[in-house]
Structures are given as C-alpha cells and as structure tokens.
Amino acid sequence: MTxxxxxxxxxxxxxxxxxxNSRTGxxxxxxxxxLRRLEEVVNxxxxxxxxxxxxxxxxLRTSVQTVLDGDMTQQDMLALVFDESLQIKGxxxxxxxxxxxxxxxxxxxxxxxxxxxxxxxxxxxxLHIDAMYVVIADRITDNGGIxxxxxxxxLRAAVRKFG
Amino acid sequence: MAxxxxxxxxxxxxxxxxxLSADLARDxxxxxxxxxxxxAHSYDEAIAALKSNVVDVLLxxxxxxxxSGLDLIREVRxxxxxxxxxxxxxxxxxxxxxxxxxxxxxxxxxxxxxKPYGVEGFYRRMVGIIAHPRAFVDSDKYYGPDRRRRQLPYxxxxxxx
Numbered sequence: 437m438t439x440x441x442x443x444x445x446x447x448x449x450x451x452x453x454x455x456x457n458s459r460t461g462x463x464x465x466x467x468x469x470x471l472r473r474l475e476e477v478v479n480x481x482x483x484x485x486x487x488x489x490x491x492x493x494x495x496l497r498t499s500v501q502t503v504l505d506g507d508m509t510q511q512d513m514l515a516l517v518f519d520e521s522l523q524i525k526g527x528x529x530x531x532x533x534x535x536x537x538x539x540x541x542x543x544x545x546x547x548x549x550x551x552x553x554x555x556x557x558x559x560x561x562x563l564h565i566d567a568m569y570v571v572i573a574d575r576i577t578d579n580g581g582i583x584x585x586x587x588x589x590x591l592r593a594a595v596r597k598f599g
Numbered sequence: 600m601a602x603x604x605x606x607x608x609x610x611x612x613x614x615x616x617x618x619l620s621a622d623l624a625r626d627x628x629x630x631x632x633x634x635x636x637x638x639a640h641s642y643d644e645a646i647a648a649l650k651s652n653v654v655d656v657l658l659x660x661x662x663x664x665x666x667s668g669l670d671l672i673r674e675v676r677x678x679x680x681x682x683x684x685x686x687x688x689x690x691x692x693x694x695x696x697x698x699x700x701x702x703x704x705x706x707x708x709x710x711x712x713x714k715p716y717g718v719e720g721f722y723r724r725m726v727g728i729i730a731h732p733r734a735f736v737d738s739d740k741y742y743g744p745d746r747r748r749r750q751l752p753y754x755x756x757x758x759x760x
Contacts, residue, residue: 442741444734456729464602464730466722466726519664527617
C-alpha cells in the first residue's frame with residue numbers, strides 16, 4: 437500500500453497583504469494600552485456572565501430534582517449536565533472565576549460518555565453542583581484559597597475513586 | 600517601521616451557540632479595530648453566513664449541537680461554502696482535551712484556543728493567523744494548514760515536493 441501523495445501549497449498572502457501595514461491598526465505585539473482596553477471589555481461583560489452562570493446552575497439543580505422526582509431520565513439529565521458544565525467551564529475562567537471552570541471541568545469529564553449513574557455517582561454530581569453554587573454565591577474569583585483547593589482535590593479524588 | 604494589523608480590513612465570522620461567549624469575542628474584535636463581524640449561533644446559520652457574505656477569518660466553537668464545529672471546518676476546507684478553502688480558522692472551545700485538539704487539527708483548523716481563554720492569547724492568535732499565513736497541504740486525505748510545527752530533516756520515501 438502506498439501513502440497518499442500530497443502537495444505543499446505556499447501560504448496565501450492576500451489577507452496579509454491587505455491587512456498588514458506599517459501605518460494603521462494594532463501592533464503585532466500586544467501593547468499595555470490595548471491590553472487594558474481588552475480587559476475592560478471582559479470586565480464589562482462580567483456581570484452578565486455571572487447572571488448567566490447562576491441561571492445555568494439553577495437549571496442543573498432543577499434537573500437533578502426532576503430526576504429524583506422521576507420525571508426525567510438520568511440519560512437526559514446527563515446530556516444536559518454535559519452541555520451546561522461545558523459552557524460553565526468555558527465561561528467561568530474567562531471572567532476570572534477560575535475555580536468555577538476547574539470544578540466544571542471535573543464535572544464535565546465525569547459525565548462525558550455516561551448514560552446512567554449509581555447512587556454514589558449521583559451524589560458526586562450533586563456535590564459538584566453545590567460547590568459551583570458556593571463559588572458563584574460567594575463570588576470566589578481566581579483560584580480561590582486553601583479551602584477551595586481542598587474542595588477541588590476532594591471532588592477529583594471522588595471522581596477518580598468512583599468515576 | 601514596525602508592522603501593524605488593520606483589523607478593520609478583515610471580515611470575521613464568529614460561530615458559537617453561547618450568546619455571551621459570541622458577544623464577548625465580537626466585542627474584543629471590535630475593540631481591536633474590526634468593523635465587520637458576523638455572528639452565527641449554529642452550524643446552519645454559519646453555513647448561510649458563509650454563503651451570503653465575504654468572510655476572511657472564521658472563529659468557531661466545536662460544540663455546536665446537533666452538529667459539530669468539525670463539520671463546519673471540513674465544509675470550509677472542502678470548498679463547499681463558497682469562500683476561500685484556505686481561510687484561517689480559529690477554534691475557540693471548551694472541548695479542549697487532547698483528542699478534541701487533534702480532531703480539530705486533522706479537520707484543518709489553523710489555530711486552537713481553549714476556553715476559558717485570556718485576552719492576550721486571543722490577541723496573539725488573531726494577529727498570528729493574519730500576519731503569518733501558513734502553508735497548506737493538499738492530499739487525498741487532508742486539506743488544511745501544514746500540521747508540521749517543527750522542521751525536521753527527512754529524506755525518506757514520499758517526501759513532499
């Protein structure tokens with residue numbers, strides 16, 4: 437069997453020729469002034485993000501309760517948890533809630549590919565949601581402190597042991 | 600004279616089902632000087648936007664249920680969307696495990712930035728994909744940017760010409 441033949445095409449320079457110059461626009465290297473302006477953009481969106489994140493957490497908690505009430509299958513809940521935890525992971529750290537993203541990452545990895553949970557796994561899922569609630573309610577930004585670190589380590593250990 | 604990137608001369612399309620994430624990426628681009636930023640929230644909206652607008656740079660999430668950002672990347676690289684097959688494509692996704700990054704690379708993505716991302720990484724990648732275009736590989740099984748990041752000597756069989 438022979439390998440597929442391939443051609444190497446030179447870079448297309450049209451976009452570069454149009455947009456790159458020495459007079460107008462942004463420096464190739466990010467300047468402190470532009471960095472400040474970009475960070476302001478993120479800061480301005482922070483409150484909207486927090487409100488949205490809180491709504492997603494409410495949705496997660498409601499779905500857990502709906503499963504407990506017997507009105508939703510675990511499979512449907514897990515699909516929802518996968519989607520929402522992925523969004524929370526992507527959004528949290530963007531606005532400085534790094535620890536929120538880290539918890540959401542653990543949760544997302546935990547539910548990925550699952551269609552059902554045992555009793556302990558269900559509790560682990562609930563613990564993740566509760567921990568994220570605390571992060572948002574107490575506005576714990578960056579990587580949190582020693583306590584948050586211990587909570588995260590505990591969740592990861594639980595996932596390793598029972599995942 | 601130092602080189603600059605004039606983002607006002609570049610047309611962007613952001614594809615993200617998350618409204619706030621899409622808005623943030625758009626606002627960052629506008630702050631960098633962009634003036635034409637299209638936004639789509641699904642695969643179908645993205646295809647429609649690509650077919651009805653001139654788009655120079657595509658920024659897409661991988662998680663676009665019920666479809667995938669990979670489908671969108673493959674569609675662009677196949678030339679079926681009407682734009683340039685060599686359009687720079689930046690994936691911005693929370694699906695950032697190694698397997699997802701490799702899948703995106705093999706679908707023909709130009710750059711990947713994992714969510715959550717910082718503004719410095721975003722800026723660096725936007726500048727890079729415009730100011731430093733990459734060579735492309737055209738083969739039976741792959742059409743996309745040259746995936747080799749390191750130049751290692753190779754004189755064996757089937758060496759690319």
